[in-house]
Amino acid sequence: MRTLKGKTALVTGGSRGIGRGIAERLGRDGARVAVHYGRNEAAAKDTVATIEAAGGSAFALGQELGVEGDAAALWEQFDRLSGADGLDILVNNAGIGTAAGFAEIGEAEYDRLFAVNAKAPFFVTQLGVERLRDGGRVVNVSSGLSKAAMMPELIAYAMTKGALDVFTRNLSKVLGPRGITVNAVAPGIIDTDVNAQWLRASEEAWAGAAALSALGRVGTPEDVADVVAFLASEDGRWVTGQWVDATGGSRA
Known part of the structure; x- marks a missing residue:
């Protein structure tokens, strides 16, 4: 079903992993998808090709996040490549992780985590709302770790997602008068290339994650x-300001 026919979507970090899955699904549903990438242009172009092969429409745009002027540069590209056609769906998916625990993480890595995971979505959205049509959608990709200390050593990463959750809840009230919904979706452990090194390291690691x-x-x-x-x-028109648990019951 082409439920999003005529809509335009932007998925940050849409070239790999969860972001790619989201971009491809929105494309199958009929949306024209802007597939954002930070550095891996080839992966973004492959995602675009997959969407187009399935009968959808997409284009790639590259901009590193977490650096000065990132949001403005991203939207400048979007306007140019989309034909300034406006936006219906913004998915703030791009994010980075860390293997450094509470005792190991340094200030530079801590600042980088917040710059990409919390600051970038804020300003990408701030500059994007003028393009976002009334009745549009904002979806922020959070984490199950923001609500449960399942991996307490990853405290800094969890804090960035906690900040994103607060952003989601408050922004829903700011944009609500325009009929724009704002929600956070929180994955658990997902089989992506980012997790592959430890997740697929052994049968025990996989079984432990599945459990x-x-x-x-x-x-x-x-x-x-x-x-x-x-x-x-x-x-989803009547759902807003929510943190949606998509951990497969990891918090049950």
Whole structure:
């Protein structure tokens, strides 16, 4: 079903992992998708090609996040490549992680985490709302770690997602008068290339990750993308200001 036909979406970090899953799903649903990437242009172009091969429409735009002027530069590219056609769906998915725990993380890495995971979504959205049509959608990709200390050593990363959750809740009231919904979707452990090094290191690691879910398996990008697609659709029109648990019951 082409439930998003005629809509335009931007997915930050849309070239790989969860972001790619979201971009491809929105493309299948009929949206024209701007696939943002930070550094991996080839992956973004491959995502665009996959969307187009399925009958959808997409284009890639590259801009590193977490640096000065990132949001303005991203939107300048979007306006140029989209034909200044406006926006209906903004998915703030781009983010970075860290292996450094509380005792190891330094100030530079801490600042980089917040710059990419919390500051960039704020200003990308701030500059994007003038392009976002009334009745539009903002979906922020959070984490199950912002609500439960399942991996307490990753405290700095969890804090960035906690900040994103507060942003989501308050922004829903700011944009509500325009009929724009704002929600956060929180994945658990997902089988992506970012997690592959430790997740696929051994059968024990995989089994341990699967055991965290009430459903007894590791999540896929598609599991998260389908939740985002619901929130982006007309069916999600009455859901806003929410933190949607997409951890597969890891917090149950």
